Amino acid sequence: CLPGTKPEECGYVSNTPQRAFQGDLQFSLPIFNNQILTFGGAYRWEYADTKEKYLRNWKDETSTVKLKYQSKGKTRTWSIFAQDEIMLTEKLTAYLGARYDNWRTYDGYVNQVGTKGYPKEYPSNTETSFSPKFSVNFKPFEGTTLRGSVGKAFRPPTIYDLYRTWTSARGITYAGNPNLKPEKVTSYELGLDQKLWKGAKVQLTYFYNDIDDLIYRKTVNATYQEYINVGSAESQGFEASFEQRFDFGLRLFANLTYTDSEVKKNKAKPETEGKRLTYLPLWMGNLGAEFKKGKFSFYVVGRYMDKWFSDDENKDKKSGVYGSYDEYFVVDVRASYQVNKWMSLSISGDNIFDRDYYYYYKAPGASWFAELTLKF
Known part of the structure; x- marks a missing residue:
């Protein structure tokens, strides 16, 4: 910066260190001759601390001088679960399961230095959820499996959803929200697994999700977005996959997913009702081949991703510009x-045909890597 320039005029640097601890414990126990009971528990603790500091020299990120903004907090989740796999007949298997989650966010703190009303602390919040699930597999014929399931799920906000606020190079601020509630989902699924000829199989699945308190990013204005809970939303679609294996080590595969989504109720921003959910493409799929022979293996895959919206009113329809999420197909x-x-030894290449597209930033072009792996 020029002599006499205030630190506030020299730019700033943002950093969000995160710490996490997670543990899982699971047991399986045969019961009688036709049941397998699986049960266990899980624990996860997270901490994040976002700090923005002014710089003495905007070219040197270590030349920090004073605090501009800070937001921090902690979350912890403990869970217990159980599932009973019951072989009712040789052709029919049922699964009865349940999960209990206890989630807590605490020690929330924010300081917008120099702004009235700051610093301030956020109250702790605890949410619990009981999530039952029932599924069944039926094999009416050799090589045919019919699947069906219904269940509930619980997804708490991430530590970044709650406590990370940052500003992009375009000047758009993405704000966390310490008052977020967990999402609750009721899901339904029907599917078919079918073996065809030798080495070939196909899988077809229909799914439907009814979502309450969906966590999504609300566009407040052209330069500010924040995480909030939507009243309700839904998504539904299908997945299809095909695989062919040959005796000489070749595997061909393809899969395709279609997802239609919609915001059903959003009192915080009614104009988003009827719009598609953000960051969720209509179509995506893969097509590829894998060959293994002795010590040698080769893998090639083409990945397709449809364009999606990052604006909650679905206004960002431009492609090929900074901040857009473009349709692409890469190999x-x-x-x-x-x-x-x-x-x-291995050699790998990403986007080998050097396709140009934007994934918010301009995506990397053709990239090649050589790897040597040693195991002792």
Whole structure:
């Protein structure tokens, strides 16, 4: 900065360190001759602390001088779960399950230095959820499986959803929200797994999700977005996959997913009702092949992603510009050779045909990597 320039005029740097601890414990126990009981628990603790500091020199991110903004907090979740797998007949298997989650956010703090009303602390919040699930598999014929399930799920906001606020190079601020509530989902699924000829199988699945308190990013104005809970939303669609395996080590595969989504109720912003959910494409799919022979393997896949919206009113329809999420199809490859038990070599390439598209920022072009792996 020029002599006499205030630090506030020299730019700032944002940093969000995060710490997390997670543990899981699971047991399986046969019961009688036709049941398997699985049960266990899980625990996760997270902490994040976002700090924005002014810079003495905007070219040197270590030349910080004073605090501009800080937001921090902690979350912890503990859960217990159980599932009973019951083989009713040789052709019919039922699954009865349930999960209990206890989620808490606490020690929330924010300081917008120099702004009236700051710093301030956020009250702690605790949410609990009981999530039952029932599913069934039926095999009417050899090579045919029919699937069906219904259940509830619980997804708490991430530590970043709650406590991370940052500003992009375009000047758009993305704000966390310490008052977010967890999402609650009721899901339904029907499916078919069918073996065809030798080495070939197909899977078809229909799904429907009814979502309450959906966590999404609300566009307040052209330069400010914040996370909030939507009253309700839904998504439904289908998944289809095909696989063909050959005796000489070749596997061909393809999969396709279609997802139609809609905001059903949003009192915080009624104009978004009837709009598609953000960051959720209509179509996505993969098409590829894998070959393994002895110590050598080769893998190639084409990945397709439809354009999606990041604006909650679905106004961001432009493509090929900074901040857009473009439709794209790219091809990746990987070749590997296992030299011996402790050494392997590989060469891989991403986007090998150098397709141009934007994934908010301009996506990397063709990239090649060489890897040497040693195991001791």
